Amino acid sequence: MASNAAVPFWRAAGMTYITYSNICANLVRNCLKEPYKTEALSRERVHFSISKWTDGKPEKPTIRSDSPAE
């Protein structure tokens, strides 16, 4: 098996398939007509609370609502 098999350009640049696929999906979503566009973007939005831990104790949590483009 060739270890230098022709890799796709995104993998050569250090990107994984999942990142590539998600970028493609976001670009397609951004090109939709109006009611579909807002539906698609709202479908993929995530809402979570994150707290960093230092010295075994959690700091104050922050709530994030990220849309996938970020």
Add this chain to the structure above:
Amino acid sequence: MLRRAMGLLARPVAAARARSFSTDLPAAQTADSTFVEAWNKVMPNMDPPKTPLSFMQPRPATPSSIPSKLTVNFVLPYASELTTKEVDMVIVPATTGQMGVLPGHVATITELKPGVLSVHKGNETTKYFISSGFVFIHANSFADIIAVEAVPLDQIDANLVQKGLAEFTQKLSSATTDLEKAEAQIGIDVHSALNSALTG
């Protein structure tokens, strides 16, 4: 010396013929018979518990003659577009180009690039634009198409596609790191595919 070579050659060939090809499988089982027998030996009075195998629909066997219809499962992360729909042909946008899949297609796994998927049944054709994904074609004329985003072509806005194409072409020329160049290139690929989907 030649006689020994014949002996050596005969053995691997015989072994290969003894194993069946993975593309000619019989239907999958719905119950694990060895488990049931072992259970009945130990606990003859209780019914054996159900295993996950009994909840699943068995994989249909590979028919000996080519079936007349292709059964397509087209799924997205949030919805199942087509579930075991019988169609005549699908054309998928594989990375190696547009690939037509007819009933009796050889078992294949293909990666998809952003492009148009068309499903042909009788005289009607349904087209979707797919962002990326995979197709698994099985020997029993079942095709599983999985995509992250799939939209019917009339939901695409041509102006946004043109703007995106111009924006990413400009980003490619001003990109510095490999990663930025790759992202800009992806943008150009996706938008040009969208463009040709709308015009073609």
